[in-house]
Amino acid sequence: MGLTDTQYNTIMRDYQRQQTRNQRSLAARTEEVYQRIPELSRLDADIASASTACARRLLSDEPASVAELRAQIAGLSAQKKELLCKAGYPEDYLLPRYRCADCQDTGYIGSERCHCFRQAAIDLLYTQSNLREIVEKENFSTFSLDYYSEQFTDPLTGATARQTAAYALGECRRFVRDFDRKFENIFLYGNTGLGKTFLAHCVAKELLETAHSVVYFSALRLFRLFARVEFGKQRDYGQPDLEEHIFDCDLLIIDDLGTELVNLFVCSQLFDLLNERILHRKSTLISTNLSLELFADTYKERIFSRVSSHYLMLRMVGEDIRVKKKFD
Numbered sequence: 001m002g003l004t005d006t007q008y009n010t011i012m013r014d015y016q017r018q019q020t021r022n023q024r025s026l027a028a029r030t031e032e033v034y035q036r037i038p039e040l041s042r043l044d045a046d047i048a049s050a051s052t053a054c055a056r057r058l059l060s061d062e063p064a065s066v067a068e069l070r071a072q073i074a075g076l077s078a079q080k081k082e083l084l085c086k087a088g089y090p091e092d093y094l095l096p097r098y099r100c101a102d103c104q105d106t107g108y109i110g111s112e113r114c115h116c117f118r119q120a121a122i123d124l125l126y127t128q129s130n131l132r133e134i135v136e137k138e139n140f141s142t143f144s145l146d147y148y149s150e151q152f153t154d155p156l157t158g159a160t161a162r163q164t165a166a167y168a169l170g171e172c173r174r175f176v177r178d179f180d181r182k183f184e185n186i187f188l189y190g191n192t193g194l195g196k197t198f199l200a201h202c203v204a205k206e207l208l209e210t211a212h213s214v215v216y217f218s219a220l221r222l223f224r225l226f227a228r229v230e231f232g233k234q235r236d237y238g239q240p241d242l243e244e245h246i247f248d249c250d251l252l253i254i255d256d257l258g259t260e261l262v263n264l265f266v267c268s269q270l271f272d273l274l275n276e277r278i279l280h281r282k283s284t285l286i287s288t289n290l291s292l293e294l295f296a297d298t299y300k301e302r303i304f305s306r307v308s309s310h311y312l313m314l315r316m317v318g319e320d321i322r323v324k325k326k327f328d
């Protein structure tokens with residue numbers, strides 16, 4: 001996994017903090033409900049003593065009376081639910097709430113690391129924890145087609161900016177839906193300010209929420225990291241594993257390809273990365289402001305041919321919507 005002890009401890013401390021937060025918030029909810037419905041606190045006390053009695057009898061091997069006690073507990077729990085619902089609370093209001101239900105915020109399922117641990121490592125290694133804040137704002141539920149003009153027509157296809165965006169949006173939704181069944185990649189291209197990064201965030205949010213590992217990089221930062229790792233290797237003090245997740249995460253997003261300084265090093269790293277991910281059937285989403293012609297010119301034939309044959313090419317057209325958003 002390529003984590004140092006310090007990094008591992010940082011992640012585990014975060015899990016412990018989350019567990020404390022969960023306990024506190026459950027205690028606060030319980031306190032609130034007990035005040036409003038005092039009978040519930042009595043029911044809980046009855047459930048607790050019946051559970052203890054049940055455990056004792058199990059130890060002393062009295063199965064018949066255990067069944068009776070279990071029925072009693074079930075009855076008390078049903079009463080509790082009914083009281084809660086009557087007072088307008090959701091049924092699960094007094095159950096613990098986890099950030100990750102799969103491991104109950106422990107980071108482990110049995111002795112195996114949970115998928116959320118893997119993502120926590122990615123977030124820490126690539127300092128991308130702000131991605132979570134961004135995707136809270138930029139996701140499919142906040143993506144609006146209203147910003148795309150119905151007057152602007154794409155000279156190439158005759159479709160309006162809105163129709164083109166609607167198509168890209170639909171394809172991104174489908175990409176997410178089919179993610180576990182179908183190996184696909186996305187290449188989003190078009191001028192600046194057309195919502196390409198926003199769409200990438202929409203995809204990231206859906207996949208993060210369905211327990212996939214997502215690594216997000218601007219091209220600039222990605223190649224800076226590669227150069228650092230390469231330099232570190234030469235000097236023999238690098239962290240060779242730092243690249244691991246970039247090669248094997250479920251979805252890699254390379255945003256703003258073409259803004260980095262393109263040289264032979266960048267071209268060969270990019271080719272290796274895209275090629276490896278295709279070979280291992282790991283999806284990649286690339287966004288770029290370059291036109292296809294410029295992309296082919298900049299990254300040469302072998303990269304262009306990998307992309308054009310393995311990526312869904314989605315074009316965005318129109319005027320800069322960020323300007324529109326500001327004046328709305």
Ligand SMILES: [Zn+2]
Nearest residue numbers: 100103114116
């Ligand atoms: Zn988990």
